[in-house]
Amino acid sequence: MPTVLIIDDNAAVAIALDVLFSLHEIDAVRAASPEEGLQLLERHAIDLVVQDMNFTADTTSGEEGGALFHAIRARYPDLPVILLTAWTQLDAAVDLIKSGAADYLAKPWDDRRLIASVQNLLELGQANRALRQRVVAEQRQRHALEHDFDLRGMVWQDPATERVVHLACQVARADVPVLISGPNGSGKERIAAIVQANSQVAGGPFVVLNCGAVPVELIEAELFGAEAGAYTGITRARDGKFDAADGGTLFLDEIGNLPLAGQMKLLRVLETGRFERLGSNRERQVKVRVISASNADLPAMIKAGTFREDLFYRLNVIELRLPPLAQRLLDILVLARYFLGGEKTLDAQAQATLLAHGWPGNVRELKNVMQRASLLTPGPVIGAQETGLPLAGVASPRAPQDGAATEPDRDSVTAALARAHGVVAQAAQELGLSRQALYRRMERLGIARG
Ligand SMILES: Nc1ncnc2c1ncn2[C@@H]1O[C@H](COP(=O)(O)OP(=O)(O)OP(=O)(O)O)[C@@H](O)[C@H]1O
Ligand SMILES: [Mg+2]
Incomplete structure (x- = not known):
């Protein structure tokens, strides 16, 4: 149960609050003076403070309350404080709100409003604590990954990418086939490099064959080699990629382009390690x-009879599935900065534009866009224009604070959250909103918390 500290010299007020809170399953501790309040804060885990503004019978200036508030703030900067104040001291309370007090209520207070405010603040504190814990856990996992594995310069920030990198590292040492799937330019080759670099054959050769780049009739010769005269144009015996990769790794890109005859042979090598050259x-x-990669829908090809089901299951013992870049929102800006190499930066509008784009060409497209923008921008700051991307109605993410017509839209909110790495308080500050207001907006826009 959450615990609220009530600091008020008026016993009747303190008891009334205590009863009110207990009716709402909130624990309360009571202090009759600022000194006692500060002592209780040291001894108890307090989630929220409700404090009076005057403690000495003959003062009404609110000075004592202000001093108490500042003392609490200095010691516990994140602890929410609600001020209970007389109507005559609203000005003092408003000043304290500017210094970070969470809320104020004029005595006599409205029970429902007080409880709503307390519950809202407690919930927020809980959400922020959970978020902080998650951020710490994620950082720990990332440091462990960076420490234990060779990540081949892979850049990411999104948890979805992290899951793929993590799995790639886990399966690297086991001698099982890995199939990497994902759309064009999403980074499949990077993931293949991670698997290779952390495998038991990391010291061996790393041979790549892009089955989509070789004419269909030559793929088998490329893979398995051919004797002289095996077919027209082959005048000398030649090694295939399997020979070249012996003792190491063979990366078969665009495996969906392998013709059926080659698929059968490949299945046999995977099962027995044996094969013959063409013409021998x-x-x-x-x-x-063997690591394979595909951007084709292999299950659909199986249904259509163009890809062998048995080969699919053989290759697909472990599937590493890279989502499209547009579904890895937190990756976009870190990758963009990485491609700019620290020479130039992106202004807020350019960042929002990148985050709003659909990225059909994924990371490769982002890399090209950044190279182009860098060339087109003479100064150190790249604007939205220079990205060459449609500006997609992204208003300035730094939304003005007046009026509902200028409320930040979905793009601005996701952009701000991405820039703040999901830390709601920071995104709210950038958007000129309170945390509560941003939470409400996220709920309305269907944006998941954190
Ligand atoms: N997470 C990443 N960090 C750094 N660079 C990346 C990352 N992902 C992709 N890249 C770079 O983006 C480009 C495209 O990535 P890659 O070639 O790995 O994609 P792919 O999925 O294999 O593409 P295709 O389907 O066209 O074969 C490469 O230059 C790659 O180095
Ligand atoms: Mg590739």
Whole structure:
């Protein structure tokens, strides 16, 4: 149960508040003076303070209350404080709100308003604590990853990407086939490099064959090698990629382009390590770790009869699925900065534009956009224009504070949250909103918390 500290010299007030809170399952501790209040704060885990403004019978200036508030603030900067004040001292209370008091109520207070404010603040404190814990846990996991594994310069911030990187590191040491799926330019080759670099054959060769870049009729010769005269144009015997990758890793990109005959042969190598060159009967034996990647819908190809189901299950023992960049919002700006190499920065409007874009070409597209923008911008700060992307109706994310017509829209809110790495308080500050207001807006816009 959350605990509220009531600091009021008037016993009747303190008891009334205590009863009110207990009716709402909130624990209360009572102090009759500022000194006692500060002592109780040291001894108890307090989630919120409700404090009076005057403690000596003949004072009404609110000075004591102000001093108490500042003393609490200096010691517990995150602890929410609600002020109970007489109508005649509203000015003093408003000044304290400017210094960070959470709320004020004029005596006699309205029970419902007080409880709503207390519950709101308690809930917020809980949400912020949970968020802080999560951020710390995520940082710890990231440091562990960076310490224990070679991450091949992979850049990320989004938890969705982190899950893929984490899984890639976990499966790297096991000798199981890995299939990396994801749309064009999403970073499949980077993930393949991570698996290779942390595998038991990291010291061996890393051979890449892009099955989509080789004419269909040559893929088998590329993979398995060919004897001289095996078919037209082959005048000398040649090694295939499996020979070259012996003792190391073979990365088969765009595996969906492998014709059915090649698929059968590939299945056999995966199962036995054996294969023959084209035009030869002599069996060759290799030990190769195979990583494959595809942006095609392999299950659909299986249904259409163009991809072997048995090969799919063989390749797909572990699937690492990279989401499209547009679904990894927190990655966009860190990747953009990485591609700018620290030479130039992005202004707020450019950042919002990047976050609002759909990124059909994923990370590769982002890399190109950043290179282009960097070339087109003479000065050190890149604006939205220079990204060459549609400005997508993104108003300035620094929304003015007056009037509902200028409320930040969904794009501005997600942009601000991404810039603040999900820390709501920081995003709220940037948007010129209170945390509560931002939470409400997020709820309205269907944006998940944190
Ligand atoms: N997380 C990342 N950190 C740093 N660079 C990245 C990241 N993801 C992708 N890149 C870079 O973006 C470009 C595209 O990535 P990559 O080639 O790995 O994508 P892909 O999914 O293999 O693309 P395709 O489907 O076209 O083969 C590369 O230059 C790559 O180095
Ligand atoms: Mg690739």
